[in-house]
Amino acid sequence: MTEHVIRQTKQKDAVRKALHASGDFVTAQELHRQLEDEGSTIGLATVYRQLNMLAQVGQADTIQLNGSQMFRMCDDRTHHHHLVCTKCGRTVEIEPPDETWLRKTAAAHGFTVSSHTLELFGLCKDCQMAQ
Incomplete structure (x- = not known):
């Protein structure tokens, strides 16, 4: 059986921390803009990948709102x-x-x-x- 290993990276940490800090549902574009404003050089495609990975492994919620996919980190498992x-x-x-x-x-x-x-x-x- 192959175990899926999630590597911890600086970019993954940055996305996770920014999503947790936002508190509410946000789009990948909003989170990317926030990270850029804080001086991060992370790309938008990387933000999308990391958010989708967090949702896939159950660490973030995702909804569709006004035609956009939105994400939220929830503490409650x-x-x-x-x-x-x-x-x-x-x-x-x-x-x-x-x-x-x-x-x-x-x-x-x-x-x-x-x-x-x-x-x-x-x-x-x-x-x-x-x-």
């Missing part, structure tokens, strides 16, 4: 769900509906549940007040 502001990207982890409700809803439509994700999108209080 358990299954979780989010409220996401569609304007500023602010993110709050929330409790999902219970498993019984999920399975009952699926069964009512002739489905079985193999997995689920739940992301609620809207405007946070600050963005609502700014309108």
Whole structure:
């Protein structure tokens, strides 16, 4: 059996630290710009690769928002769900509906549940007040 080894590099560390510091969902372009502003010479393609790798191994969440793939480093390794502001990207982890409700809803439509994700999108209080 081949074990997948994840090498630790300076660039990988920089992406991981910047994603963790951002707190909310960000695009690869936003994270790349932030790294450049801090003096990093990391390329955009490298940022994309590192973010996708983090998502693939379960160390970061990823969602699609307004046609862009967005990433967020989550400290909690358990299954979780989010409220996401569609304007500023602010993110709050929330409790999902219970498993019984999920399975009952699926069964009512002739489905079985193999997995689920739940992301609620809207405007946070600050963005609502700014309108």
